[in-house]
Amino acid sequence: MKQRVFSGFRPTGKQHIGNYLGAIKNWLLLQDNYECVYCIVDIHALTTIESTESLQEDIHEMVLDWLAAGIDPQKSILFVQSHVPQVMELSTIFGMLTPLNWLLRVPTFKEKVKMQPQNVNYGLVGYPVLMAADIALYKGEVVPVGEDQLPHIELAREIVRRFNLHFGNVFPEPQGKLTSSPLIVGLDGIQKMSKSSNNHIEIISTPKEILQRVMTAVTDPARRYRSDTGHPDKCNVYSLHKVFSNLNTIEEISSDCRNARIGCVDCKKLLANNISNEFAPFREKRSILVSKPEYVREVLADGAKRAEAIAIRTMDEVQDSMKLLRRDIA
Numbered sequence: 001m002k003q004r005v006f007s008g009f010r011p012t013g014k015q016h017i018g019n020y021l022g023a024i025k026n027w028l029l030l031q032d033n034y035e036c037v038y039c040i041v042d043i044h045a046l047t048t049i050e051s052t053e054s055l056q057e058d059i060h061e062m063v064l065d066w067l068a069a070g071i072d073p074q075k076s077i078l079f080v081q082s083h084v085p086q087v088m089e090l091s092t093i094f095g096m097l098t099p100l101n102w103l104l105r106v107p108t109f110k111e112k113v114k115m116q117p118q119n120v121n122y123g124l125v126g127y128p129v130l131m132a133a134d135i136a137l138y139k140g141e142v143v144p145v146g147e148d149q150l151p152h153i154e155l156a157r158e159i160v161r162r163f164n165l166h167f168g169n170v171f172p173e174p175q176g177k178l179t180s181s182p183l184i185v186g187l188d189g190i191q192k193m194s195k196s197s198n199n200h201i202e203i204i205s206t207p208k209e210i211l212q213r214v215m216t217a218v219t220d221p222a223r224r225y226r227s228d229t230g231h232p233d234k235c236n237v238y239s240l241h242k243v244f245s246n247l248n249t250i251e252e253i254s255s256d257c258r259n260a261r262i263g264c265v266d267c268k269k270l271l272a273n274n275i276s277n278e279f280a281p282f283r284e285k286r287s288i289l290v291s292k293p294e295y296v297r298e299v300l301a302d303g304a305k306r307a308e309a310i311a312i313r314t315m316d317e318v319q320d321s322m323k324l325l326r327r328d329i330a
Contacts, residue, residue, distance in 0.1 A: 005034040006140030006174070008041040008081065008131075013058035015065040016200035017275070018184040018193030021243065026144055026179040028070045036076040037138045037307065038066070043081050043088070044130060047123040048116065063296050065203060068286035079303030081134065086311035091126070091133035093318065097162050098129050102155060132156035136163075136171045137311050144177045167321040170314075184243070189218035189236040204286060207276040214272040219264040220257075230257035230264075237267055244274040 009023065030036055040059050049055070059080060071078060081087060103109065103125050113120050123130070135143060135156055143153055153176035160171045185192060186199025193200045201213045220235040222228070232238035232254045241250055249270070256262035289295060319326045 002033065002035045003141045004139055005030050005036045005142045005144065005177075006039070006135045006138050007037075007144050008039040008044070008134055009062070010045045011040050011042055011055060011058040011062055012195060013054070013061045014202045014204050015062060015069075016193060016195065016202050018186070018200060019065075020069065020203050021184055022146065022179070023144075024066060024069050024071070027066075027076075030144065031072055031075045034142060037140065037310075038071060038076055038078050039081050039134065039307075040079070041081045041134065043123075044127065047121060047127055048112065048119075050119075060296055063300065064286055064289055067289055067296070067299065068282050069203070073299045073303060077303050077306045079300055079307045083300065083304035084137075084308045084311050086308070086315050087130070087133050087137050089315060090137050090318065091130045093322070094129045094133050094136075094159050094163065095126060097166065098159055100125075102158065103128060106155065107151065128152060128155045129159065132159040135174050136160055137314050138307065139172055139310070139314065140174050141172045142177045143174050144179050146179060150176050150178075167318075170317050170321050185236050185239065187213060187217040187236075189221075201275065203279050203282060205279075206283075207272070210276050211269065211272040214268045214275070215265075217268060219267070223264065226263040227260055229260045232257045237264070237271055241267075241271055241274070244271065244278055249274070 007023070007027065009019075012019070015024065027036065027038060040062060042055060042059060045055070046052070063078070066078065067073070106128055109125065109127070112124055116124075131152060132155070134140075136159075143156075145153055153174060157173045160173050164171060164173075183192065186194065186197055187201070188197065188199040191197045191199060201210060205213065214237070217237050217240075219237050220230050220232070222234070223230045235257070238253060238257065241253055245253070253262060253267060253270070257267065316326065318324075
């Protein structure tokens with residue numbers, strides 16, 4: 001039997017090229033070799049958002065992007081976290097077993113406290129417990145992550161291990177699967193690409209919009225004039241060429257930049273064209289999906305049904321192992 005992959009993503013609306021290269025592209029590669037469960041973790045999002053006004057739209061737009069990019073609902077289970085309420089039940093049970101000091105040591109918790117000191121809520125502290133429940137509820141064995149997320153997976157393993165120690169071997173200990181994706185620095189050339197920093201390019205963008213965004217990108221800070229020789233290894237536009245341009249183009253740009261045979265404007269125009277070409281099939285498929293407004297709802301409803309079937313079986317095992325009195329046999 002194929003191992004089961006679980007991965008969740010907060011609903012952030014339309015996806016940008018950092019999301020695509022950092023997560024979605026890897027998910028596509030996993031679909032043929034694993035049983036994949038992909039989840040929009042809307043409950044997790046509540047720990048940091050101040051308004052839920054755009055939440056439903058953000059979920060819809062993100063699912064459209066995932067489907068257009070190639071997530072196949074016939075191969076993978078795609079659903080919204082809150083549509084399977086058993087995850088909150090398991091999270092509560094895991095919370096009874098998780099020492100508070102485990103949660104307070106998590107680096108991301110400390111970072112979030114600094115970012116939102118006026119909203120250090122219970123859910124923010126318990127975020128890793130809910131994450132462990134997400135994975136364990138579906139008997140997730142493999143979790144694709146970046147290296148910075150490995151501590152979260154290790155904490156999930158500790159929580160699962162503690163449950164198994166007390167109540168029997170119900171859950172597999174999840175293994176982190178490091179994804180081979182480049183760190184995509186935003187157009188500002190400093191921070192990781194993100195919507196909050198407004199340094200991103202949405203993969204749905206038209207060729208004109210892509211060009212407009214790329215033209216704002218910071219380039220080699222030492223190159224002030226067209227006649228100056230460049231340093232491509234210090235230029236973020238060149239780093240994006242390494243992702244979206246072919247090897248010959250990359251080598252030509254490197255040589256031409258170092259010898260002042262190409263200026264930053266032409267270099268950006270070439271990059272914008274290559275990004276646009278990369279996502280042309282995506283834009284075409286997405287436009288078809290947009291014309292079928294009920295399709296996304298059908299995909300999510302089917303995904304929730306399939307996910308809940310797994311969740312019900314898991315919670316039956318949990319209740320039996322803990323000697324809780326199950327409602328169906330009370």
